Amino acid sequence: MDTYRVHRIDSLELPELAPYRTLKRPAAHETEGIFVAESDKVVRRLLTSHYGVISVMLPEKRLAEFEPLLRARPEKEIPVYVVTQKSLLEELVGFDLFQGVLAIGKIPPPVALETILAGSPRPRLFAAVDELSNAENIGAFVRNCAAFGVQALIVGETCSSPFLRRSVRNSMGTIFQLPVFEVSQQRGKLADPARPRRRNEPGLTLVETLHDLRAHGVQCIAAHPHASGKTLEQANFTGDCCLIFGSEGHGISPAVLAACAEAVAIPMANGVDSLNVGAAAAVFFYEAQRQRGKS
Numbered sequence: 001m002d003t004y005r006v007h008r009i010d011s012l013e014l015p016e017l018a019p020y021r022t023l024k025r026p027a028a029h030e031t032e033g034i035f036v037a038e039s040d041k042v043v044r045r046l047l048t049s050h051y052g053v054i055s056v057m058l059p060e061k062r063l064a065e066f067e068p069l070l071r072a073r074p075e076k077e078i079p080v081y082v083v084t085q086k087s088l089l090e091e092l093v094g095f096d097l098f099q100g101v102l103a104i105g106k107i108p109p110p111v112a113l114e115t116i117l118a119g120s121p122r123p124r125l126f127a128a129v130d131e132l133s134n135a136e137n138i139g140a141f142v143r144n145c146a147a148f149g150v151q152a153l154i155v156g157e158t159c160s161s162p163f164l165r166r167s168v169r170n171s172m173g174t175i176f177q178l179p180v181f182e183v184s185q186q187r188g189k190l191a192d193p194a195r196p197r198r199r200n201e202p203g204l205t206l207v208e209t210l211h212d213l214r215a216h217g218v219q220c221i222a223a224h225p226h227a228s229g230k231t232l233e234q235a236n237f238t239g240d241c242c243l244i245f246g247s248e249g250h251g252i253s254p255a256v257l258a259a260c261a262e263a264v265a266i267p268m269a270n271g272v273d274s275l276n277v278g279a280a281a282a283v284f285f286y287e288a289q290r291q292r293g294k295s
Contacts, residue, residue, distance in 0.1 A: 002071075002077060003070060003071055003072075003073045003074075003075060003076065003077065003078060004056075004070040004071070004073070004077060004078040004079070004080045005077045005078070005079060005080065006063070006080050006082055007079055007080065007081050007082065008060070008081075008082045008084060009081050009082065009083060009084070010083075010084045010085060016055070016079065017057075017081065019032075019034055019036070019054070019055075019104045020036075020057055020081075020102060020104070023036055023165060026161075026164050026165065029165075030107070030161055030163070030164075033106060033107045034054060034104055034105065034106060034107060035104070035105050035106075035107055035163040035164070035165065035168055036102065036103070036104060036105075036165040036168065037102065037103040037104075037105055037168055037169075037173065038101075038102055038165060038168070038169045039101065039169055040101050041172055041173055042168060042169055042171075042172060042173040043056065043058075043066075043101045043102070043103045043173075044066075044069060044173070045172075045173030045174070045176055045177075046103055046105050046173060046176060047066070047069040047070065047072075047073060047103070048069060048072075049173075049176035049177070050176075051105050051106060051108060051176050052075070052105060052106035052108075053073060053075060053078055053103060053104070053105055053106075054078075054079075054103075054104040054105065054106060055078060055079040055080070055081065055103065055104050056070070056078060056079075056080045056081070056101075056102070056103045056104075057080075057081040057083060057101075057102045057103070058080070058081075058082065058083065058100060058101045058102070059082070059083050059100045059101075060082050060083070060084060062100065062101060063080070063082055066080075066101075083100075107163050108180075110181075110182065110185040111179060111180070111181060113181055113209065113212055113213075116151075116152045116179050116181055117216055117218075119179070120151040120152060121151075122240060123238060123239050123240050123241070123292065124151055124218060124240040124241070124242075125149060125150050125151055125237075125241060125242075125243075125285075125288055125289075125292075126150065126151060126152050126153075126154060126213070126218065126241070126242035126243070127141075127145050127150045127152075127153050127154070127242065127243050127244075127245070127281065127285075128153070128154035128155075128156065128206065128209075128210070128220075128242055128243070128244045128245070129141060129153070129154070129155055129156060129159050129244075129245050129246070129277075130156040130158060130159065130206055130244060130245070130246045130247075130252050130253055130256045131156065131158045131159065131246055131247045131250060131252075131253055132156075132159045132160070132245070132246065132247050132277060133158075133159065133160045133247065134160070134247075135160055135164040135165075135166035135167045135170070136166050136167070136170045137170075137248075137276070137277050137278060138155075138159065138160055138161075138162050138164070138167045138170075138171075139162070139166060139167040139168065139169060139170025139171040139172075139175075140170050140171070140277075140278035141153075141245070141277060141278055141281055142162055142167070142170075142171035142174055142175050142178060143170065143171045143172055143174050143278075144278055144281045144282045144285060145174075145178055145281070145285070146171075146174035146177055146178055147174075147282075147285075148282070148285030148286060148288070148289055149285075149289055149294065150178070150285060151179070152178070152179040152180070152181060153178055153179070153180050153181070154181045154183070154206070154209060154242065155180060155181065155182045155183060155184075156183055156205075156206035156209075156256070157183045157184045157204075157205055157206060158206070158253070161182065162175055162180055162182075163175070181209070183204070183205060183206050183209055206256055206259075207255050207256055207258075207259045210242070210244070210256070210259040210260065211259060213242050214259075214261065216240075217240055218240045218241060218242050219239055219240060219241040219242070219261050220241070220242050220244060220259065220260045220261050221235065221237075221241055221242070221243050221244065221260060221261065221262055221263075221264055222244045222252050222256075222257050222260040222262070222263040222264065223243055223244060223245045223246075223252075223263075223264060223265075223266075223280055223281070223284050224246075224251060224252055224257065224263035224264065224265060225251065225265055225266070225268075225274040225275075225280075226251070226265065229262055229263055229264070229265075230262060230263075230264045230265070231264065231265055231266070231267045232264055232265070232266050232267065232283065232284070232287055233267075233287075234264075235262070235264045235287075236291070237287060237288035237291045237292070238291050238292055241288070243281075243284050243285070243288070244256060244260055245277050245280060245281055245284075246277075247277070248274060248276060248277055251274075264284075266280060266283055266284075
């Protein structure tokens, strides 16, 4: 049986095209457990990943080159919407879309922290983000995680989702190869998130999650530009560790900072007090892998 079915369209009014018509309503997509993959490379990486694929939309002239990837999918009859007018795709995204390829994927179910720990070879290298709300920055952060061998990303409850369209696009699809633990998603596992947490239940805040990591022997290290303690070259990243990053505007929140074992700063020239979170993450991840002999 074919793994996909082609539907040629000249209008966006079909009910099944609703996820494409609501590209600018990310909250609705998150509620439905779906995300948008946009651009040639991102869609290709989605199609070759273990993530579920709901549908694909592309111009007629691009269909042939994507057919081998579609045939290799495990789903039965993925709807492939072939657009006969390029202007329809431009209407969807709001600008001239040169590549013209979109897809709808399924956000994976929440993964337990114990599962991540069990599946990560030692020495473990995790990353966590706190109060990071810019979707493009989260996407760039994810890309750095993938580039430097970070084994899992922990997303605090004050952060935007890494499955927002702009996050997925800025990650260049590397989000599909990185285990993600979203703290906010763990709340749904409990019948009453307001009740006290019982032993062995998932943390409901980033602070609780960091305490859980420390209980498993993972050193939690804050990347803090105003740290009065160690600088980057003085820190030890050779053991199990989780590196925590905050927003450019406010940095790491006081509660999260207090939950870390230590704070480490990148030495910088006078007059420069911080880096973009993506740049800072790349510096920290490179140093961690250098110390482990993997740079």
